[in-house]
Amino acid sequence: MLSVEHVTKRYGTFTALEDVNLAFEPGVYGLLAPNGAGKTTLIKLLATLLFPTEGRILWDGEDIHTLGAEYRGLLGYLPQDFGFYPSYTARQFLRYAAALQCLPKGEAEGRIMELLDTVGLADAADKKLKTFSGGMRQRVGIAVAMLTDPRLLLLDEPTAGLDPRERVRFRNLIHALAADRIVILSTHIVSDIETIAGQIVLFKDHRLYCCDSPARICAQWKGKVWQVPAGTALGPDQLVLSEGQSEAGPVLRVLSDTPPAGAVPVTPGLEDAFLAIYREEGRA
Ligand SMILES: Nc1ncnc2c1ncn2[C@@H]1O[C@H](COP(=O)(O)OP(=O)(O)OP(=O)(O)O)[C@@H](O)[C@H]1O
Ligand SMILES: [Mg+2]
Structure with a gap:
């Protein structure tokens, strides 16, 4: 059309x-x-x-x-x-x-x-x-x-x-x-x-x-987004997407192919995908 x-x-x-x-x-x-x-x-x-x-x-x-x-x-x-x-x-x-x-x-x-x-x-x-x-x-x-x-x-x-x-x-x-x-x-x-x-x-x-x-954009990041308590030591390939609050206190959402120590896997949302895609632009 x-x-x-x-x-x-x-x-x-x-x-x-x-x-x-x-x-x-x-x-x-x-x-x-x-x-x-x-x-x-x-x-x-x-x-x-x-x-x-x-x-x-x-x-x-x-x-x-x-x-x-x-x-x-x-x-x-x-x-x-x-x-x-x-x-x-x-x-x-x-x-x-x-x-x-x-x-x-x-x-x-x-x-x-x-x-x-x-x-x-x-x-x-x-x-x-x-x-x-x-x-x-x-x-x-x-x-x-x-x-x-x-x-x-x-x-x-x-x-x-x-x-x-x-x-x-x-x-x-x-x-x-x-x-x-x-x-x-x-x-x-x-x-x-x-x-x-x-x-x-x-x-x-x-x-x-x-x-x-x-849904398909988010699916590309499946298995790569993790939640860890704020202050967790991260490796060079583990990138902080965003900071937030959970019931247990401040947390980070992290992009990484492998789970950081103490990480809980989370379902990637469109915001995670957006931040991951534009990460090199220094906006994350
Ligand atoms: N008339 C123009 N002359 C020169 N550069 C322009 C002109 N209009 C837009 N640009 C440049 O083109 C790029 C794209 O601009 P555009 O306005 O399409 O972006 P945008 O995605 O709508 O941004 P925003 O979210 O700020 O509205 C920008 O780098 C802008 O500076
Ligand atoms: Mg515009």
Whole structure:
């Protein structure tokens, strides 16, 4: 349906993405990578806001730049820094966005009410955006991106700044929206997509590292993640992934092919996999 073929994007001499190949079908895809990895670059390429330096992006076999307006008509996009007018109400802002997208007025009103309800803002429809929390604003952004009932929904860091309750609400919303469309969302927060993304796309060194289910990504680290009490002496090949607390006191999660002294094997989670994959980048 949507395919990325040998796409390279350079900014001047800097290569942000190199030879990326991906195929998307309806479902939720999480672009999970550290800051600067190229998530926004890929989303902007998919949104036709950037041209690939090399390679091409196809929708049902046709180049998205050749399809032009036809392709943009089936696309919803929430930018990483989504601008809004603080003195507009949610309803006014959606009306404005609907007009920009040339939605017929009669059709727009019904759609706006329906969407405000979907994103849980029906009661706040006539409140000004400046009074909204970060999560409420993100939900307005998602409603804007959903105005045309897009077959492809691109959300760049939609969970930035959300509190835990809003994160749960967001996850449920994405589940509901993803039934029959492609949803691609970027984040560097593992827990935000662990449970909602069917497929996780990881970039490393500006190349595609993998596109796989969370379970399969985690399975690669099976038998290699251990928990030890904090302060345990570790060998040179035994790498601390994270520190935490257990009932018995402070503990470390350690990546190692062989068990460290006193270690308990633990089931690797997506966070362990993320930390293990990006360990040389000094982020663990
Ligand atoms: N217009 C530009 N000109 C030059 N370099 C750019 C430009 N836009 C992005 N870059 C660089 O390309 C790389 C990828 O940037 P991108 O914004 O795609 O990363 P990201 O994964 O979205 O990061 P973040 O998590 O911080 O949003 C970064 O090193 C960035 O500095
Ligand atoms: Mg970004």
